[in-house]
Each structure stands twice: as structure tokens, then as C-alpha cells.
Amino acid sequence: MNEIKFNNLGLNNNILKSIDDMGFEEPSQIQAEVIPVLLQGFDAIGQAQTGTGKTLAFGAPILNALDPSIKGVKAIVLTPTRELAIQVNDEIARIAKYSRVRLLPVYGGQPIDRQIRALRNGIDIVVGTPGRILDLLRRNVLHLQDIQFLVLDEADEMLNMGFIDDIEEIIKNSNKSRQTLLFSATMPAEIKKLSKRYMKDDTKHISIVKSTVTVSTIDQYYFEIKHKDRFESLCRILDVDEPSSAIIFCNTKRGVDELVETLQIRGYNVEGMHGDMSQNVRLNTLRKFKEGSLEFLVATDVAARGIDVENITHVINYDIPQDIESYVHRIGRTGRANRTGIAYSLVTPREYITLKQIEKYTKSKIKRKDLPTIDDIFSSKYNNIINRVKETLEKDDYKRFVPLTAELDEEYNLVDVAAALMHMVYSKEISYEYTENSIGTSSAFVRLFLTVGRMDRVNPKQMLQFFNDTAGVNKEDVGDIDIMEKFSFVDVSERAVDLLLKKSNGKRLGNRKVKIEVSKGKK
Template sequence: MENKKFSELGLNENILKAIDDMGFEEPSKIQAEVIPVLLEGYDVIGQAQTGTGKTLAFGAPILSKFERSEGKIFAIILTPTRELAVQVNDEINRIAKYTRVKLLPVYGGHPIERQINALRKGVDIIVGTPGRVLDLIGRGIIDLSSIKFLVLDEADEMLNMGFIDDIEEIINNCNSDRQTLLFSATMPEEIKKLAKRYMKSDTKHISIVKNSITVSTVKQYYYEVKQQDRFESLCRILDVDEPSLAIIFCKTKKGVDELVEAMQARGYNVEGMHGDMSQNQRLNTLRKFREGNLEFLVATDVAARGIDVENVTHVINYDLPQDTESYVHRIGRTGRANREGVAYTLVTPREYRALKQIERETKGRIKRKEIPTIDDIFLAKYRSMVGRIRETLEGEKYKRFVPLAAELDEEFNLVDVAAALMNMVYTKEISYEYTENILGGTLEYTRLFLNVGRVDKLNPKLLIQFLNDKAQVDKDDIGDIDILQKFTFMDVTEKAAKSILKHCRGKKLMGRKVNIEISKKK
């Protein structure tokens, strides 16, 4: 498959000409497998890692089959973020270079009146976010009753962002004889159910993911941390390793903002990227990172898609990713072009099982590392300084300071002078006000079971408030909280567990009597 040429896939001449202009010599695996199947008229589930050319995989066949019908929308493409909507729209515009297809991106944060005016003038293909598309359907501006193609791009991310209900409502506004294309990096159960409900029985599932599930050029390690020590642990790791170019992953946009702010306050050369940032912001940040003017990039999984920077030395999972495939996508950002890369993951004791699952599925080894002590940091900085001193002594520039050093020699011991200068450099380069040589040991947690869950509208904030009100338990005594559909598990300190069992059992939580027990070990 991978040796096929674009000209052998069944695309029309105008599309092939545009692809040639874009500089692509041969199709990627996902393109080679998906394009012919879409042209044959099948519904398709396409599963592949980011950066494999999914947009062209669905855009080229849709444009090849394009037929204008006055006043009717030919295709709609749903994406999780406005940045991705713009990106997909731009890519399809390039593929449509030699056609007369009219495209329009529609998304929030942009005046809806302009989008309405453009839609009224006639649009063939819409690329949009679920919320804005639903808004335009509700206003009677978008009519999907005659579309030929519905594309769900980055379906797993739309699910993670809570768009599942919006997507179903949009699908219910579409005609049943359309072709449906679902593209996703991962395949959680909800996505499988969505596909089963709304796609044809002969849907083709094309998966490229498993071919790249291991990353042999990346050395993988994990650090076990306490939640409250997560940031200091990161600082210690960075102070010892001194990465030249690193991507740090967080689960949420808020997490990115908070970590960037904390790192900048400590003097790190860092910026963030996530879905709420403008396209210009993201492009500027990426340009600085690519050119080496930025040492650290903190990003969410969605924002990092499409980042291809060769010299990334470290990937750090500040938050554990949702699943194995996301982990592989993340650490694949380093170790490019057969260079060695390093991937670090910070995990709490509760997350350890999830990490071992990732290790099993990738058939790789994620080795444990101890959080650096102040002594480790001191030694690393000393070695770094000595290396730079040796390098400077091999040149000539330092010699202009020799007369000044000679003056100091008359008043001080030059060994003391060298030590004082090294202390000045060390103090400047240390990012965190470390107080303890060894970061505190792991907290021992007791795992509790509660018979209240998502179905009762429970969330972590309400649960912590309940525990504080009834048992005077502070949030610092609480570890991980897992709220499932009908029940909840949470990790608490031994002291907090006793107080909760004594004061909270039988009390009303979310309108029902709560039963709390110590969970049996799995």
C-alpha cells in the first residue's frame, strides 16, 4: 500500500494537480488506505496518529466527488476547536485549488453575522465547531438535509470536550443516505457506540495506529510524586537535566495556563499552547519554539497536534495522558530522525496502575527514577559550570579579564573568588527555593467507596465541600477522586478516612443517604 502513488488512488485530475503543487510525492499510509474506500462510497472510521495526513485523506476524495447543487450544502466537517477548524479549512482550500468549491469555517469567538452573510451567499463545504454549527442550525441558516458527506474530525477530542450531545443533535439533522467519515486518534467506548448508532453496517474501519505503538528511540522514565509536590518535582527534574528544547503536556487548558505562569515566575523561558489561544498566538509560539528562542512549550494534546520540531530533547507528561495512544503520540514528539529522546512522566501513587497499563500495551519499559535531591541538583549544576568554564578557557575572550583577576588575587584567595563566582551562577540558575534535600516520601492513602456518582450530579468540588462540612477534612488530605456513573472511589489519608467514616456515613449527599466503606484491594 505505502508504495502507491496518488495517481493510482482514483482521484480526479484537478485534485491530483493541487496535491502535486503541495509537494507531496506519495500518500501516507492512512491516505493510501482511506482514499480508495471513500471513493467507493463506504462509510469509514479512520484511526491514525496525528501528523499522518488525515485531512487530505478525507478532503481529497470529498473534493473528487464534488457536485454543486444550488443552495445545498455538499459536506460538513466538525472539529473540536476553532483553531483546528481554520487549519482544516486552509488545508482543504489548498486541495481545492483547481476547483470552484466554496468553503467556509464557522466557529465561536467570531462574529456570527459575518458567517450568516457568507452562508446566505452560498457555501458548498462547511468546516465548523459543534456549538456554532448547532447555533446556525437553530437559526435556520444551515440545512443539512441534503448533504453528501459528514466528517467527524478528532472525534475523541470532541468527546473529551463534552460535545457528544451536540454531535448527536447535528447528526439527527442530517439525511440518512449521506456518507459518514469518522477520524480519531483513539477509540474510546463512546466513540464506538456513536459509530455503531449512526454509521452504516458495512462501515470500513481502517487503523494505522498499531504500526507505531512503540517508540524505540525514546528512553522512558517515570517519577512518583505527591500531588502537592508536582510542580517542585518538575523544577528539580529540569534543574538537573537542563533540557535544550522540551514539550511539557498538561490535561487541560487551565492546567497549561497555571503551569506556564508558575514556570515564568521561576524564570523559565516558557510559553503555552491550547485551544483558547488565537491562531496567531499559536503560530508565533510555535515559530519561537522551532527557532530555538523558547526552551519550553507547555501544551494540551489538541494544541500539540501538528507540531513537528526535530530537535526536541525531552517530552514531559506533567499530567498522565488519558490512554496509551495519547501517550505514544506525546512521546513521539522527541526521538525524531533517529536521534535519542527522553520522556518523563509524573505520576501519583494512584496513577501507577494506569502507567503500568501503558507499559504493557506499548511493550516498552518505563523505568522508575528518583526525584532529584538538592545534592543531585548541586552536582549537575557544578558539572555544567565546569564544562562551560573549560570551553571558555579553550578560547581567547576570557583573557581581557585577566588583569582584573590579578587585582582580586592581591586581596583574596583566587580559589575563594572562583567559588564565589560559581555560587553566583548557581544561585541565578536555580529555579526553585528548595528547602529540603529529599522531597517528602509518598503519602499512604486509604481508598474509600461511596454509593454516589455522576448519575447523582456529583462532582469533585461538591464532594470536597461535603467532606469539609461534615468531617472537617481538608482538600490536602484528599488524593485522587474517581467519580463513576453510580459510585465513587477516592484516596484519603488514614486520619481523614477515620473522620469521614465516623461523621459522613448515612448523611445526605446529593439528596441521598451516602454509604461509605473502605474499598477492597483490586
């Protein structure tokens, strides 16, 4: 399956051009198996974990097959949450970059009159939550009698959230000859009943088996960064850790080229690998990396497949991977042959939700780490230089320089001479012109105490929804959620603390009014 390319799947040139701009080199397993089935007109059930590229799997064939002669909405995508609706809408918009398609995300918490005006002006694809879509149907402003496609995304989550009746009402109001696509991580009985009731007899069931996850020998960390600080953050990490052999992953071929060029300008020993490079170039680069004459290799996921090097100490996700399974494949490049390895990920606040999905998928904890300060870098380099000096003093090689040092002793203090030499070494090893001791976003979450717990039948999803409904605080501002029997602890960003204390405190979650305060200690 690795030889399959997007241009083998039957998609039109506008969509292929968009996919190329997005940086994907070849389809994921779900994409390679689902896209041809949908292009042939079959209903399909796609069973795969979150983060395997499902949106492109259904978005690309839908865009490929939209009939411009149909007036009004041609496709509708149902998602369980407003966050996912926005995410799916944005992803389809990227795939539709060169296609003349009008998209509209609809969900609660936004003024419905704007959505109504947009629908009346003409929309091709609507992505939304069941409640808001049903509301628009009942107001007679959303019409589904001519739609070509109906997509149920994360169907099991929608059922868990109690949307089954809404979903059935929406399906009953839609075109009977539509093409129906159902995506779900699991297949509970209710999903099977739903598919039998509303999907065609020749529906294709495509199941992607979850790959084995082995990350036990790898220490995983993430650095929360601002997008504009991504490159400086990487330089700080490299300057403090001084990896002897590291792979740095980018999501796109262009990203690899740009990062390699920028690192090389600053003196780092680095080369790149991606699918557009000739086999000879890639083999030559890999040989140097294996031999140790190349310290850093910047690569895309596809190019890294053939890399089998045992002494890789670090894997760095310069870009967070676009699907979760790629994360496992990436970090598996280190920690081999019973050695320990280190995996770092650079994550913006918007990407934090992906990080939590990776943790859930890998059943592992990715610990937060503060970006190195200039003081940290100096301390690391100082210790490194001192160790090298001590090693040199234990040999006789340095003694031919003693007469030269004696000449300097007549004019300068030898402590000053040694410091000057150390300064020269330090300056040579620091390639980035750091101006601030520390960069990035606030280094820590604030821990809140809430007077609800398991006895109130509260789960993390309800907690996130409560924060969003009462204070407008999104998942990106929420870290760990620890629900105890009678109370809970939640880590939130500093910017969210005042909002939650002012707007959520005293509001009802389930059957209890919640008291919220800043925690006075750890768990």
C-alpha cells in the first residue's frame, strides 16, 4: 500500500493540487481505502481512530463529486462538538482551495441569524452539530431534500452525547438517494442499527486495525510555543541538549527545505530528506547520518520510513504530526535496542487538543517542559566545555601550547586567558542570536479545585462543555482533568483562570452548583 499516491485514486487536479499544498506525500490507510469506494458511489462505514486522516478521506471525494447543477446545500457533515465542526470545516476548506465551493460551519453559541443569512445566500457544504442543524431545519432555512452526501463523523461520540433522536430526524429529512458516509472509532450496537436502517444494502465496511503502540522506552515531552517562536525554540533545545544524533520531523517537503536552509546558515550540522529528492541523494544523506558525520536529519514521515539507525538519541516534532499514528512511527526511531530515547514536540495552544488525543491513543503521558533560557544554554555549554578541558588535560596533546601560554602569562592573567578561550568556544557553538533570557507562552497552568466529582456522575467531556458554555473557555486552555470521588482538579491556562472564577463559579453542572477556587496544593 505504500506505493499508492493520491494521483492514483481518481481525484481531480484541483483537489490534488490542494493536497500537494497541504504537504501530504501519500494517503494514509483510511484515505487509500475509503476514497476509491466513495468515488464509485457506494455508501461506506469507516472504522478508524481519531487522527488517522478521516476528514480528507471523505472531504476529497465529496468535493470531487459535487454537482454544480444542484441548487442549495449539496452535502452535510454532522459532528458531535462545535470544536470538531470548526476543525472539519477548516480542513475541507483547505482541500477545496482550488474548487469553487462555499462552506458553512453551524453550531450553538454563535448567532443563528448570521447562519441563516449565509444559507439564503447559497452554501454548498454545511458542517455542524446535530442540535443546530435540526434548529435550522425546523426554521425551514436548511433544506436537505436534494443533498448528494450525508456524513456522520465520530458517530459513536454523537450517540454517547445523546444525539440519536436528532440524527434520525435529520436523516429522515434528507434526500433518500443520497450517499451516506459513517465514520466511527467503535461499532456499538446502536451504530449497527443506524447503518442498517439508513444505509444501502451494498454499503462497504472499511476497518483500519489499530497498530501496536510501543513507546515505553521513550521519554516524551512537549514545549508550548508561540508559532512565531518555533525556530528559536528548536535552536534553544538543540543548544541545551546537544543531541549526538537527532531526527527533526516536518509535515511538508517545503518545510524540510526551509528548516534545513535556516539551520545550515546558523552553522548546525544538518541535511534534509523528503520524497522529491532523488534516491541517490537520500541514500548519501542516510549514509552520513548512520556514520555519525551528520548530527541532525530533517525529514518528512514518508522519507523517514527507510531509516534504521540504532543510536538516534532524540526525535523532535518540529511540526506536530497530521495523524496520530505518525506520532508513534516518528518517536519509534529512538529508544531502540532497549536504549532509552527522548521525544520532543513543539506545540502551539491550538495544537494542544491533538497532543491530548496522542496521549489517549498511546496510553502514555507526554510531560510539559519549559523552553530553555539563555542561562540554561550557558550552563549546559559551560559544563560541556569544562568536561572537554578536563579530558584534554588528562592527555599530553596540549603541552606543545604551553610556551605560547607562557608568553600570554607575561601580559595577562591566565584566568582571564582561559575565560577568553572559553568565550571563543562558546560563541562558536551558539549560532542563534538570542535576545531574551526566556521566550514562549506562560510556563505553567494554574490548578483549580472544583466541588464536583465522580459521585455527581461528571466526566471530562461534560467538564469541558461546562467551561465552554459558562465562560467561553475552550479545550486549548485546559490541561489535565483529575476527577476524584467528591471533587476535581483541573489545570487551566493563566488567561482562563479569571474567566472561570468569575463566570463559572456558582453555576450548575449536572445537579450541583459548582464552587471553583485556585488549588492550594498538588493532587
